[in-house]
Each structure stands twice: as structure tokens, then as C-alpha cells.
Amino acid sequence: MSDNKKPIISAVGLSKVFRDFWSRPKAKAVNDIDFEVYEGEVIGLLGPNGSGKSTTVKMILGLLYPTAGTLSVFGQSPRAVETKQQVGYLPEESYLYKYLTAIETLDFFGALFNLSAEERRNRSDQLLEMVGLSHARRRRVGEFSKGMARRIGLAQAMINDPSLLILDEPTSGLDPLGCKEVKDLILMLKKRGKTVLITSHLLSDVEDICDRVIILYGGKIRATGTLNELLTVTDANRITTPALNPAVTDKLISILRENLSGDEFTFDHPRKSLEQFFLEVISQAKAESIETAGVVGGGKIAEYLTENQTPEAILNDLTRNTDKVTAAEPAVKREPAENIEEENKAIERLTADATAVEKTAETQEKPAEIAAKAEEDLSKANEKLKDLLS
Ligand SMILES: Nc1ncnc2c1ncn2[C@@H]1O[C@H](COP(=O)(O)OP(=O)(O)OP(=O)(O)O)[C@@H](O)[C@H]1O
Ligand SMILES: [Mg+2]
Numbered sequence: 001m002s003d004n005k006k007p008i009i010s011a012v013g014l015s016k017v018f019r020d021f022w023s024r025p026k027a028k029a030v031n032d033i034d035f036e037v038y039e040g041e042v043i044g045l046l047g048p049n050g051s052g053k054s055t056t057v058k059m060i061l062g063l064l065y066p067t068a069g070t071l072s073v074f075g076q077s078p079r080a081v082e083t084k085q086q087v088g089y090l091p092e093e094s095y096l097y098k099y100l101t102a103i104e105t106l107d108f109f110g111a112l113f114n115l116s117a118e119e120r121r122n123r124s125d126q127l128l129e130m131v132g133l134s135h136a137r138r139r140r141v142g143e144f145s146k147g148m149a150r151r152i153g154l155a156q157a158m159i160n161d162p163s164l165l166i167l168d169e170p171t172s173g174l175d176p177l178g179c180k181e182v183k184d185l186i187l188m189l190k191k192r193g194k195t196v197l198i199t200s201h202l203l204s205d206v207e208d209i210c211d212r213v214i215i216l217y218g219g220k221i222r223a224t225g226t227l228n229e230l231l232t233v234t235d236a237n238r239i240t241t242p243a244l245n246p247a248v249t250d251k252l253i254s255i256l257r258e259n260l261s262g263d264e265f266t267f268d269h270p271r272k273s274l275e276q277f278f279l280e281v282i283s284q285a286k287a288e289s290i291e292t293a294g295v296v297g298g299g300k301i302a303e304y305l306t307e308n309q310t311p312e313a314i315l316n317d318l319t320r321n322t323d324k325v326t327a328a329e330p331a332v333k334r335e336p337a338e339n340i341e342e343e344n345k346a347i348e349r350l351t352a353d354a355t356a357v358e359k360t361a362e363t364q365e366k367p368a369e370i371a372a373k374a375e376e377d378l379s380k381a382n383e384k385l386k387d388l389l390s
Helices: 053-060 081-085 102-112 117-130 146-157 176-191 203-209 227-231 246-259 274-287 298-306 310-318 337-363 368-389
Strands: 007-019 025-038 042-046 068-073 087-090 164-168 195-199 212-217 220-226
Touching (some): 007 053, 025 053, 025 068, 025 220, 042 053, 042 176, 042 203, 053 068, 087 146, 102 146, 117 146, 146 176, 176 195, 176 203, 212 227
Parallel strands (some): 042 195, 042 212, 164 195
Antiparallel strands (some): 007 025, 007 068, 212 220
16 A cells, blocks of 8 residues: 555564573564554554564664664664654653653653753643643643553653654553544644554554554564455445335345345444443533543543644644754744743743642642532633633
């Protein structure tokens, strides 16, 4: 399918053997594999535990040396500085500095890519909104729930506006709404021409977003292809229609009976996926303004990211410059500095109330009423923030 596309990653005879203390081969983690990843595709690297996914990813990132074979990323060695500038990485395990706040975390990673202070601030604000963490910008990431840590990790992976994103288990620890948002985000990035490589154990997530998959087992590629190639059952047919009236149904069944034996066909109603059903139930509950004593901010995150085209617009801004990011040329168009200062002060004032409530809730063992009040206040602050930033 990708004959006319440019390979971003190209591996030939790629192998990695881990050795023990005496240099004896211990594990053939990756065993002579060939594959290519093309520009603009979302590719899933799948396989059971220990099949070599993370080892392959670490070689692509230049964190591990291959034992044999060749591997090029953007036509160069994975270790080249130019290559690293174009790659964003969400690791499998949390690697965040727990004493930094969300905003400081993004600022820190932006500084690693030599982005100017203004650029870092602009991007951090937009990324926090995009992943639904604006309300927690001044909270330490050490206090974050697993889902929140995943979100800040995703924002971090995008701070350098990478052309290639490598996401190790991006949806792990997220609730179904969070999963949906991350999947939508990945699809939006694809629309912007980004290439995304994900590893996941959650096959339904992979099925929803990947164009192509590579299935590893014992360090070898066992299957590869587009989902259509791999999953379409070509020796069966399915016709989906609106609900038919009984006369038409009888006619249809009699035609099928004339041509097929009884056990060769089934006639039933299609089923929606559990994910689809779950999302419908939750959005219905939200529409009816049903109270929840769930995670403070969790509901807000979902609301924000599913609202209108706002995340798209933010992404438009963030990915406007698809070439390599330079500190000199800001990729995000903003107001002059005085206005930003003003804006920040206003944001500070608006978030102060919410932060105070959050702190009270933390120090006084978070009774349900305080959590509910915090959620209400956060919601108001978020609405005002959105107005300000739009
Ligand atoms: N640093 C290491 N030293 C020795 N062996 C290793 C090392 N890293 C990985 N391995 C071995 O290489 C093989 C592949 O491991 P890898 O972490 O790549 O698997 P994975 O597919 O990412 O698994 P998981 O789904 O559990 O994350 C395993 O047998 C593992 O024990
Ligand atoms: Mg792994």
C-alpha cells in the first residue's frame, strides 16, 4: 500500500541479543526483523509480554545499539541529533520528576529542545489545554493519577512538535473517555501528517486507530499488514440494512434458503461495541447534569476535549510548522508580550480560587462535599479560562 510513500523508519535484519555478565547470549530479544514505517501512517507494534516491542522501540530511539542489522530513522542513524529533534516519545513507565508541577514539567522538556522561554510558555499552555490538564497546571505531577500522568506524558512527547511520535502503551491507565480522547488526538495528529508508532496490549484501541500492524512473537515478526488485509474475512458477506418489515424479512430468508443450507447463514441485528454504549451512557448522564463524586477534573477533561473543534484548532497552531522546530521561529502565533503577561495574570486570578479549594480538599482529607465544590469551582474557572484563551 505504501509503495509511493517515504519510509521514516527502515529496519533490515535488525537483531538485539542481550548478554549475561560473561558475555554469553542470554536473550534474543529481537531476531532478524525487517520492516518499514511510512510517513503519515499510524502503525501498531503488537505482541505478548517479552516479544521484543520495547527493545525495538528503544533501538529506534537510539537508546539501545542493535547487535546486528541496519536501522535508519529519517534516513539517518537513530543516534543523530537531527533525528532526535524530530522524534517525540512517551515511555512505558513514568519518568516524570514528581516535584515539578505540570507546567514546569513541560517547560523543562521544552528547554531540553532549546525552545525559547516564550515558545515554551505558549506551547505548554496549549498542550495542557489539549490534554485537558489546564486546571492542574500548578499541581505537582507526583500527585497525579495514572490517567493524568499519561496525559502530561503525551503533552511532553509533543513539546518539540515532532514529526514522528513513539507512544509506548498510550492508553494504559485511562478511563474509556480518556482512551477515546487519546485516540482522537492520535487521529488528528495523523491528519496533520505526523507518523505515529504505538505499542499496546489493548487490541480494540489499536484496531480503532492503526492503519497497519506488526505482530511480534519471540523477537520475530509473525504477521504484518493493513487491518483490512489482515482482518477482512473474504469468504463471507455481510449486508447491513435499516430494520426491515416482516414481509421483506421473510422474502429475504426464503431466497437465502433456496441458495444456501440452513446452517450456512445467520440473520440477526448488529451489535454496538461496549465502548460506544459506555460513551453514550456517560454523555447522556452529562446532558442530564447528573452529579458525580468521581475524580475532580476528570469529567472536565473529557468535556473540554470533546467540545467543538477546539483541540483541532490548537493542534492546527501547534503543528502549523511541520518542519524542524527552531527556537528562533515560534510555531505558535500569539499576542505581544505585554498581552501575554496580562493574560497570565488574569489566568492566575481565575485559577487562584480553584487552587485554594483543591488545597483545602487535600489538607482536610477530601470529604465528598469539598470535592464536589472543588469540581464546581474548577468547572467555572475552566469555562472562564477557555473564554480567555479562545
Ligand atoms: N536489559 C535487558 N537485559 C536482558 N534482557 C532483556 C533486557 N531488556 C529486555 N530483555 C529481554 O528481551 C526480551 C524482550 O523484551 P521487551 O521488553 O522488548 O518485550 P516487550 O514486548 O516490550 O514486553 P512487554 O509487553 O512486557 O512490555 C525479553 O525476554 C526480556 O527479558
Ligand atoms: Mg514493553
